[in-house]
Amino acid sequence: MAELKTGARLQSAVCAGEVMVVTAPQGDVDITCGGAAMVAAGVAGGSGGEQVAIDAEQAVGIVIGKRYISQDESLEVLCVKAGEGSLAMGGNLLLLKETKQLPKTD
Amino acid sequence: MMLLEMVSGAFPDRTAFTDGSNGQSLTYAQLFESATLRAATVQASGAARLVKLDVSNLGTPLCLFAGACAGVPFVPLNYRLTNDEIEALIHRVTPAYLVTQASRVSVLGAMKDVNAVSTTDFVDDVLHTETFSGEWSMDPEDVAVLLFTSGTTGVPKAAVLRHKHLVSYILGSVEFACAQQDDAALVCVPPYHIAGIAAILSSVYSGRHVVQLPNFSAQAWISLAVEHKVTTAFVVPTMLTRIIEELEEQPSVDLSHLQTLSYGGGKMPLRVIEKAMQVLPHTNFSNAYGLTETSSTIAVLGPEDHRVAVASSDETVRRRLVSVGKPLPGVELEIRDNEGEVLGPGERGEIYVRGEQVSGEYEGRGSVIDKDGWFPTRDAGCLDAGGYLFLEGRADDVIVRGGENLSPGEIEDVLLAHPLVKDAAVVGVPDEQWGEGVAAAVVANKGAKIVVEELQAFVKKHLRSSRVPQVIAVWEELPYNETGKLLRRVVKAELQNFVD
Numbered sequence: 383m384a385e386l387k388t389g390a391r392l393q394s395a396v397c398a399g400e401v402m403v404v405t406a407p408q409g410d411v412d413i414t415c416g417g418a419a420m421v422a423a424g425v426a427g428g429s430g431g432e433q434v435a436i437d438a439e440q441a442v443g444i445v446i447g448k449r450y451i452s453q454d455e456s457l458e459v460l461c462v463k464a465g466e467g468s469l470a471m472g473g474n475l476l477l478l479k480e481t482k483q484l485p486k487t488d
Numbered sequence: 489m490m491l492l493e494m495v496s497g498a499f500p501d502r503t504a505f506t507d508g509s510n511g512q513s514l515t516y517a518q519l520f521e522s523a524t525l526r527a528a529t530v531q532a533s534g535a536a537r538l539v540k541l542d543v544s545n546l547g548t549p550l551c552l553f554a555g556a557c558a559g560v561p562f563v564p565l566n567y568r569l570t571n572d573e574i575e576a577l578i579h580r581v582t583p584a585y586l587v588t589q590a591s592r593v594s595v596l597g598a599m600k601d602v603n604a605v606s607t608t609d610f611v612d613d614v615l616h617t618e619t620f621s622g623e624w625s626m627d628p629e630d631v632a633v634l635l636f637t638s639g640t641t642g643v644p645k646a647a648v649l650r651h652k653h654l655v656s657y658i659l660g661s662v663e664f665a666c667a668q669q670d671d672a673a674l675v676c677v678p679p680y681h682i683a684g685i686a687a688i689l690s691s692v693y694s695g696r697h698v699v700q701l702p703n704f705s706a707q708a709w710i711s712l713a714v715e716h717k718v719t720t721a722f723v724v725p726t727m728l729t730r731i732i733e734e735l736e737e738q739p740s741v742d743l744s745h746l747q748t749l750s751y752g753g754g755k756m757p758l759r760v761i762e763k764a765m766q767v768l769p770h771t772n773f774s775n776a777y778g779l780t781e782t783s784s785t786i787a788v789l790g791p792e793d794h795r796v797a798v799a800s801s802d803e804t805v806r807r808r809l810v811s812v813g814k815p816l817p818g819v820e821l822e823i824r825d826n827e828g829e830v831l832g833p834g835e836r837g838e839i840y841v842r843g844e845q846v847s848g849e850y851e852g853r854g855s856v857i858d859k860d861g862w863f864p865t866r867d868a869g870c871l872d873a874g875g876y877l878f879l880e881g882r883a884d885d886v887i888v889r890g891g892e893n894l895s896p897g898e899i900e901d902v903l904l905a906h907p908l909v910k911d912a913a914v915v916g917v918p919d920e921q922w923g924e925g926v927a928a929a930v931v932a933n934k935g936a937k938i939v940v941e942e943l944q945a946f947v948k949k950h951l952r953s954s955r956v957p958q959v960i961a962v963w964e965e966l967p968y969n970e971t972g973k974l975l976r977r978v979v980k981a982e983l984q985n986f987v988d
Binding site for chain 2: 388389390391402404424446447448449460462463
């Protein structure tokens, strides 16, 4: 997997899930959804002919509007389209990041 | 733009914006679709900026999102400026696609590199000829908004807000699609103010219906709040003062649906907020402090803080009602002295702020953020032992009397605590003996007669004698701009004349 840029959109190769990169670590990043490498959004066909199934161990799903972070907090993504696969970096599942409940000011 | 697409996908048929002046509205799907089409029109014009010079209306969110979609910065201008001032600002942002009042189209459209259309035509898409390619830039470094600061000194500066700043602010403080079907926000701050931009973005990301009030009056605000069963609103202190006065005269008005009322943009007098909490007992109040350069709010005094402060008999806790609360998560605050040393609780200095939403960048001048990421706000303030932030006016407003630094805010607070005083402003005036002397302008409560000597004695009882105003003028009212900022320069000039 290539280097990630903040703002980049990635789509899952195994479900409808799509994310936007909020923060990315330096260097190459191995980000997967449902066990399969994610691809740049908008790239037609995704994984091409070879159909990949969701890894049953990584199928909790992602929810639109939720942010997911790696354990070391070097990677953060925003889910912009829900999907059935779970996100992982280097094989470790990403964690859900809570939005702090703030008094609404605007 | 991404954020709007998400909401449009979640609530396509929900009403996004209603123009309170004419009832015209757009759903989220319509807003998204229209923004992409207008983006194509703007791109085709070759403009580098999308400028809007008009009151708050459906054109405001359309321009904001069309700009984001087209990769062209959105530049909302203050329509209250003089024609010369407006033309000077437009000159700085050409080539421009200008969306403005119909009456201005021919004059401003004749300027070099300006393509002007009326807001009505833009909203109704009379001009639509383009179709959008379907790709928008996702580069977080792109400039989203250029906002001219009110420019307290000299030429207004154009603050640069990039997508990364605004998105960081929104993601950090708003839960996606959290609004209920019937929630409605009433937005009455002008579109060229950061609070106006933040209100649009926050409401859109939460999927909330926004009702726009283009020209504020207390009566119009109350009418729209009742009509749309408004659940949340933001006002500046002077607006809240007038709304509360109006509500006291119309006790039958039911605003029990108003869950949250936020205020900011100027100093809130203690008496006004206490009264407001009595008149609107069901409402949660929040005080928000922020700057244009920090993508809006950086510190909040929340509803619970308000309640605790009002109910407390401890003076330290009670005083927090006039504080701006604590920094948002993701925002760090420090108070520093003139030498840059970090100060402890209770010590006055300049407020420094750090965080991802902080831009601190001006067009043509670059960033004023230091190497460690700190932005000097030029606001003076101090933190109390509990970490609550108190504002003391602009750092430039500090009065230097005989080598002693005096904070106008501290003296104003004492004047405002006097039972006959409705409003007060303290400034420095030239003084032969001390370099600068303390002067005050006060407004009396209705029917009250103020004796200057008594007021001076009152201040002396509470503060050191160096802080007692040597001059106090009693005025009918103090000069404020339309966003509730006290025009200190005007007060200063008038008081200088008064002293002379």
